[in-house]
Amino acid sequence: MSKVGKLSGLKPERVFYYFEELTRIPRCSNEEKMVSDYLKGVGLNLGLEVIQDEVFNIVIKKPGTRGYENKPTVVLQGHMDMVCEKADDVDFDFSKDSINIAVEGDYIVAEETTLGADNGIAVAMCLAILESKDIAHPPLEVLVTTNEETGLTGAAELDPKHISGRTLINIDSEEEGTILVSCAGGERNIITIPLKWEGLEEGKASFILRISGLLGGHSGMEIDKGRGNSIKILGRVLNKINEELDFELASVDGGSKSNAIPRLALAKIATNKNDIEKLKKIVDNISNEIKLELATSDKDVSITLEKIDSLESAFTKEITNNIITALMLIPSGIQSMSQDIIGLIESSNNLGVLKTYEDKVTIECAMRSSVGSLKSNIAIQLKLIAQAINAHWLSTSAYPAWEYKKDSYIREVFKKSYKELYNKELEVAAIHAGLECGLFKEKFGEIDMVSFGPNMKGVHAPGESLSISSTERTFELLKKVLENI
CATH class of the missing domain: 3.40.630.10 (Zn peptidases)
Known part of the structure; x- marks a missing residue:
């Protein structure tokens, strides 16, 4: 029954x-x-x-x-x-x-x-x-x-x-x-950045930078919807902060599946107490830019700073720069459209998972292409980015x-x-x-x-x-x- x-x-x-x-x-x-x-x-x-x-x-x-x-x-x-x-x-x-x-x-x-x-x-x-x-x-x-x-x-x-x-x-x-x-066809590519840590001076103001409110979705079926990628947005915000003030980065995390467009991303950061207002202004400004850009696809996107207890250690400046460089340069989204079938996405890459461990940061991407050479070319791009920042690159889970x-x-x-x-x-x-x-x-x-x-x-x-x-x-x-x- x-x-x-x-x-x-x-x-x-x-x-x-x-x-x-x-x-x-x-x-x-x-x-x-x-x-x-x-x-x-x-x-x-x-x-x-x-x-x-x-x-x-x-x-x-x-x-x-x-x-x-x-x-x-x-x-x-x-x-x-x-x-x-x-x-x-x-x-x-x-x-x-x-x-x-x-x-x-x-x-x-x-x-x-x-x-x-x-x-x-x-x-x-x-x-x-x-x-x-x-x-x-x-x-x-x-x-x-x-x-x-x-x-x-x-x-x-x-x-x-x-x-x-x-x-x-x-x-x-x-x-x-x-x-x-x-x-x-597709494959997974993983970039692994070895970590170097350093202690922080006492009195630093520490925050969680949070990207949330995105719709996400299937990285193949919905890659054409123009939806925001929380990890790419996190990289963009960190890069802007890095350009305008002295700060420390202690962790980066986002997404959970390489084949899902990530909806949430977090970073733990610290800065001098006299730079708190400047930090907030930087985040507010870029938040307004991104909200305007995603007003149609992700109207509920949110970029926030949350005060936390003082961090005791953070990545070295070299490692911080390497992480930001990778997040800014890794291609994500549609890379080419088919010239033979109208409306068919030919190749894409989804920056899907970002994770901090005790000794490394890993970045996992899911690429897809109906043309094998284009899939290989995206993989080469990721490999070269890894080489440029002294990171390790791995291709895995390929399917035809x-x-x-x-x-x-x-x-x-x-x-x-x-x-x-x-x-x-x-x-x-x-x-x-x-x-x-x-x-x-x-x-x-x-x-x-x-x-x-x-x-x-x-x-x-x-x-x-x-x-x-x-x-x-x-x-x-x-x-x-x-x-x-």
């Missing part, structure tokens, strides 16, 4: 039942064992073949329904992890707390945290199909991967012997009425682009099915965000893929929401595709 929950009565009923179940299970990236075990249990309880590998990827296999037993196997794919972000003033522990969901009109919303619709709704749809006895479909392999959001390592470490299907439907897109047939396939059977089935259901043409598009499809192409060789999904808003940021009616229509499309195959 279904549990009575906040989503009870919504249609498709079993999709939303499983989606609500997932909101109760911790599943941040790199912390997926609990949700992986849950999926394994569901599959076994349904009497199906289940594979759980060493990195907690799940494969559940279901035979085709009557008349479809001998059709080619289709892979339904999504990822189980989610971006775990919360509002700055909210007491919430993603390792144990259930996500607080609400129904607001046509949307399921998590106002104070991320919702996990990216990509929990894919998992919920797959589970609903696996348990159904009346949805026509060919043999299915449901593949649910781990750690998609911070490195695609689940897909990268998947043993291809577990998957026999060579038609794959990725349910990790966020715009109804569009199927994706190509995506950007998914290139457009000229002849695609599954693409044509989707177009036919959408037309039959809604008497409209299905849009075929490419996306700047990274998808696991590029890795699957590299791993499986000849494989026919599309990506689709229901309407979502604000993914990777608190307030993320999922359209109820769009989910129902998207699920109907998936069922029609499986029937038409």
Whole structure:
């Protein structure tokens, strides 16, 4: 029997039942064992073949329904992890707390945290199909991967012997009425600045410089919105202070995920007591400039100084200058637009995480590009910046682009099915965000893929929401595709 929950009565009923179940299970990236075990249990309880590998990827296999037993196997794919972000003033522990969901009109919303619709709704749809006895479909392999959001390592470490299907439907897109047939490749770059500390004179006035109130968002899907990057703003404010008065810097921190546009950034600074008013004036002036610049995209941006107890030590002046130089010079945002596909972002870099440790400061970026040479060029820029400030540079978590396939059977089935259901043409598009499809192409060789999904808003940021009616229509499309195959 279904549990009575906040989503009870919504249609498709079993999709939303499983989606609500997932909101109760911790599943941040790199912390997926609990949700992986849950999926394994569901599959076994349904009497199906289940594979759980060493990195907690799940494969559940279901035979085709009557008349479809001998059709080619289709892979339904999504990822189980989610971006775990919360509002700055909210007491919430993603390792144990259930996500607080609400129904607001046509949307399921998590106002104070991320919702996990990216990509929990894919998992919920797959589970609903696996348990159904009346949805026509060919043999299915449901593949649910781990750690998609911070490195695609689940897909990268998947043993291809577990998957026999060579038609794959990725349910990790966020715009109804569009199927994706190509995506950007990407990688993470990390700059590490070794720290040197020095003691501070007594009597210095110490402050926390805080950048907050930004919307943030997905660094692929929403990089074109012109939203403010809290780390870049922090670098700009620190540079202005550095130009106009003598100050000390003791820490810099911002962002939490390299693939999320950072919403919050902090620095601990100190200055002479007779420079306090000058410091406040500098911050007020640049705050007014930035608020004017972001009046449309981030109207609630806030830049504040908060008095704290006197700091005892700070970075040396050389290190302070190196950090400011890096934050000012690292490119962030759109770097090029496609000349072949109107409106498609070709390459970008997101300065996503800034963190101070006892012996180092790290700066982590997520770059994306549909052109490999442009991705390499951004990496070279970051490497040269690191060399110029005597820092260490590392490239990691690279994944390939998914290139457009000229002849695609599954693409044509989707177009036919959408037309039959809604008497409209299905849009075929490419996306700047990274998808696991590029890795699957590299791993499986000849494989026919599309990506689709229901309407979502604000993914990777608190307030993320999922359209109820769009989910129902998207699920109907998936069922029609499986029937038409």
